[in-house]
Amino acid sequence: MTNILVGTCSWTDPALVRSGWYPRGRRDAEGRLRYYAERFPVVEVDGTFYALPSERNSLLWVERTPPGFTFDVKAYAPLTGHPVKQAAAPDEVWARFAAGIEPLRAAGRLGGVLFQFPPWFRPGVRAERFLEETAQRTAGWPVHVEFRHPDWWEERHRDLTGALLSKYGFAAVGVDMAQGLPASLPPVTPVTTPRLSVVRFHGRSVSWGRGSKEERFRYDYPRAELAEWVPRLRELAERVDRLHVLFNNCCAAAAVQASETMAGLLSPRSSPSSSR
Template identity: 45%
Template structure:
């Protein structure tokens, strides 16, 4: 069996800070990250989706965590084709426009290339410290199965080398009928890690929980089952606390996935109050020896 690292998709969320999960003494960003790293071996940074990180910030993350700790980084929205706030772009690359949001095609080609290179370069301190796990490319609901999108996955791999991108789809067409095997076969043929999800079903963005390893790295993200999944309020959207019984059903599935992959990352993305942290701790307990412990500080 390969390794299983369990963590959450945030350590700085305002509702987490207000929940009491952090001890009173963890009253600075440095102390909170250190406390998180005492409890979990991996974290997913979602803030990088909304705005590219600076190299100074990633260097601090590397310095403030013990050896063996892993950061997964969510790709900046522009790089996955999502609408991106003009104000989130690097100042010297912002196009002259009255639009609040832009897409890749709204930038000159040279500016688009610069966004890619600067985003990836900012991750160098984590990579050099051996603490960079995967780059999460979560695609928008309109990114369906077609040749041009499969080609884009390969383009992302080439752009990110030697870093490791992983791919999460939000369009069910990738797994409808015969497309399921076609998708998994394509990913395996190119050794592209796939992100399995647990999420509400019955929505345009819903993808079934297909548990499969398509490379030596597998990733599973738990989004919860809120009945307000379409809400624009993220705390309504992700405000779901899994029961121990629900997670107990997942434990054998995760062990089976780890039998297929060398490394498996499991991230709780139900980030509302301390739901994700509580559920991650429960899942680690259920997995027992299969779960990698938090690194010694």
């Protein structure tokens, strides 16, 4: 299906750079992005979670990738309620973020802006007000939302959560992760807008919710685990204009390897029997 884009949640992760996946002569900033974009049609920009994006970088990203290549951009941490040391007023932060991603939007390369809300962002009146304000601030943007508190997608809240995201035209993010942990989210894939659906594969480390970043995300997906998702992803793709499948198991080359495997499994040349 041509409306399924498979990629990773970073092309600059230090562990990926150290892994040797980028060949010699392609390990500088320009070479890495060009090499990545030759192999995948989409990438998530994770650095914008830690620092505000710059117009210059966005222009360079457009220049260094082929027509049709898509960038999903992770919202800056303060915009999703994560605490950071920053002196700028909220209006200024929003304005600077918007200016930083504008070259991507203007070039038709902005697939969506990911608002990843923290584990303490739970269903309730305060959260609904925050989402309403986010919708006002992002009017006209393609937005997708990932919740990290399990209650949002538990059965008792699921319909209300879907209705809330639909109200604002936000695409829901489904996740794959280890199950049975206190912080586990169910592997649901709700469609809240026909424009886009996103599934992010975090790996299935049992250290989710605790430990270092490397411990939480270190995971190599066996082919069989990815194949289990193929029918669901194909069905999901039939319900939306575009489906982004992104791998966040960002240790060494695990994410790019999983992306390559998943892209092969989802290829029109891959029959259901060959996915098993």
